[in-house]
Each structure stands twice: as C-alpha cells, then as structure tokens.
Amino acid sequence: MRVVSLLASATEIVCALGSGDSLVGRSHECDNPSWVRSLPPCSEPAFDISVSSREIDAEVNRRIRSGEPLYRIHTDLIRALAPDLVIAQAHCEVCAVTPGDVERSGCDTLAGRVLALTAGSLDGILETIRQIAQAIGRESEGRAVVSRERQRLEAVRIRTAGRRRPSVVMLEWADPIFAMGNWGPELVEIANGDLRLGNPGQHSRAIPGELVREADPEYLIVAPCGLNRDRALDERPVLEAYPWWNSLRAVRAGKVAFADGNLFFNRSGITISQTAEILAEMLHGVTFGARTEGVHWCWIDQIGRYYPAPGAGGRL
Numbered sequence: 001m002r003v004v005s006l007l008a009s010a011t012e013i014v015c016a017l018g019s020g021d022s023l024v025g026r027s028h029e030c031d032n033p034s035w036v037r038s039l040p041p042c043s044e045p046a047f048d049i050s051v052s053s054r055e056i057d058a059e060v061n062r063r064i065r066s067g068e069p070l071y072r073i074h075t076d077l078i079r080a081l082a083p084d085l086v087i088a089q090a091h092c093e094v095c096a097v098t099p100g101d102v103e104r105s106g107c108d109t110l111a112g113r114v115l116a117l118t119a120g121s122l123d124g125i126l127e128t129i130r131q132i133a134q135a136i137g138r139e140s141e142g143r144a145v146v147s148r149e150r151q152r153l154e155a156v157r158i159r160t161a162g163r164r165r166p167s168v169v170m171l172e173w174a175d176p177i178f179a180m181g182n183w184g185p186e187l188v189e190i191a192n193g194d195l196r197l198g199n200p201g202q203h204s205r206a207i208p209g210e211l212v213r214e215a216d217p218e219y220l221i222v223a224p225c226g227l228n229r230d231r232a233l234d235e236r237p238v239l240e241a242y243p244w245w246n247s248l249r250a251v252r253a254g255k256v257a258f259a260d261g262n263l264f265f266n267r268s269g270i271t272i273s274q275t276a277e278i279l280a281e282m283l284h285g286v287t288f289g290a291r292t293e294g295v296h297w298c299w300i301d302q303i304g305r306y307y308p309a310p311g312a313g314g315r316l
Contacts, residue, residue, distance in 0.1 A: 213248065
C-alpha cells in the first residue's frame with residue numbers, strides 16, 4: 001500500500017503501526033519520527049507564517065471569511081506518487097489539510113481512498129489509531145498501540161494521584177489569547193492539575209486576556225498551536241506586553257513554562273502520553289525516564305540556559 005499522509009499525527013500513527021515503509025508522501029508539518037522529513041512534502045502554507053502571531057491569526061480569519069485556502073496541495077506530486085490512501089483531518093480547518101482542501105485540489109480522484117480523521121478528545125485520538133490501522137490492514141498492531149497508550153496514560157494518573165492539585169492555565173495562542181481545549185484539559189486532569197480555563201472536547205477559542213488574570217493560576221503553560229519550542233519563546237514579549245501579565249502568580253513565582261506545542265500539546269497522535277508525562281514533570285516534578293525540562297520545555301526564568309534569547313530562535 002502507498003500512503004500519502006497530510007496530517008502529522010497520522011504520519012506518527014502509521015509509523016507506530018509498523019508501516020512507515022508504506023509512506024510515500026507527507027505534509028509540510030510531518031516531522032516525527034525524524035526520518036519522515038526525507039519524504040516529499042505534498043503541502044505547504046498558503047501564506048507567510050513567519051510573521052507575528054497577531055498577523056497569522058488575522059490572515060487565517062481573513063482567508064476563512066473569503067474562502068481562500070490556508071494550504072497549498074501539490075497535486076502533480078501526489079499524482080506522481082500514485083497513493084492508494086490519502087489521510088487528512090476533518091476536525092479543524094485551520095490546523096492541517098482537510099478533506100475539503102483535498103477535494104478542491106482534485107487529489108480525491110488520485111487516490112483509491114481519502115481517510116478523514118476527527119479527534120477532539122483522547123478517546124477520539126485512540127479511535128483514529130484504530131481507523132488508520134484498519135485502513136492499512138494493521139488491526140492487531142492498532143489494538144496494541146491503543147493498549148500501550150492507555151497504559152502509559154494510566155501510569156501518569158497513578159503516579160500523580162494523591163498529590164495537591166495546582167491550578168493551571170494552558171495557552172494555545174498568545175495574540176489573541178486562546179485557552180487550550182480539545183484533549184488538553186483531559187491531559188491536565190490525568191496529570192492531577194486543576195485546569196482553570198478551557199473545555200475538554202471543545203475547540204480552543206479566543207478569550208479576553210483578563211480571564212487569565214482572573215484565573216490567576218499557579219502554573220501557566222504556553223504551547224502555541226503549530227509552533228515549535230523555539231518559536232514559542234518568541235511569544236514572551238507579546239505576553240509581557242499585556243497589562244495584567246506581571247500580576248499573575250505564575251509569573252511572580254517563575255512557573256511559566258514555554259513548550260513545544262506543535263509536537264506535543266496540539267498534535268492528536270502518539271505523543272499524547274508523553275505530553276501527559278511532561279505535564280506531570282511540570283506540575284509535580286515527577287519524571288518518566290529522562291527529564292524533558294530543557295529539552296521540550298523550560299521555565300521562563302531558565303530560558304537563557306536552554307534556548308536562544310526570544311527573537312533569536314527559529315520559526316516554522
């Protein structure tokens with residue numbers, strides 16, 4: 001079987017199922033495992049994403065209102081790759097290539113099947129594993145991966161149970177402020193945190209920044225959607241410009257974490273269990289193997305130790 005995955009989480013899942021060799025093309029966002037970067041990218045953003053978070057949000061909203069695409073799909077390349085299966089996602093029209101994008105590009109006629117995935121919760125993510133496994137004939141491997149992920153999540157729940165539940169706010173975007181939704185709140189609950197903003201199973205949405213001030217969490221996690229850890233650090237000056245920023249308990253205590261949202265907090269793939277482990281490390285100091293602090297995330301007062309100064313890091 002020949003598979004073109006236009007969704008980073010689906011690429012992870014195909015590989016986790018032991019079928020990485022079936023991948024012949026990927027999206028511009030696919031980066032895990034690292035070897036998939038050698039596959040030809042079959043999509044790209046339709047506009048400049050190196051601009052500020054405010055400009056990105058404005059352009060996304062403009063394009064949605066006008067019906068302009070957010071992504072370009074390389075139809076000729078996909079035709080040459082002759083896939084049996086193209087995987088896209090139907091959950092969010094912003095985060096990745098959708099079946100509508102595939103249809104408008106004409107790529108739906110180039111594959112034997114287009115698999116559209118929807119995952120707004122942990123159960124939804126596990127269901128996408130089963131769906132992909134069925135589509136590529138790896139049902140038994142799919143059951144094994146789902147079982148492994150459930151066990152890993154349960155291990156986090158067990159090791160953090162009984163500890164004091166600190167208050168938490170997770171931000172998925174800095175300008176405007178988005179509180180994290182979808183499966184993020186479920187992961188905080190598993191890691192025994194008390195989430196103050198964001199609703200499980202619902203899309204993340206823009207909120208007034210004053211709600212963060214009112215929530216005044218003990219821990220603030222900044223993991224912008226689609227941005228890697230270095231690019232997330234570029235949002236520090238944006239956040240510091242809010243008039244309520246310095247009044248937050250988390251800021252005063254140095255308990256603001258900047259994290260790789262793209263790989264962990266916003267991706268509906270097999271990194272969800274590791275994201276729960278990262279949260280347990282942030283909130284309780286509980287580790288699962290090697291520490292992830294300084295690798296996938298860092299505290300605001302330790303930025304200079306691990307990363308370039310804000311503004312010097314790479315952008316997507």
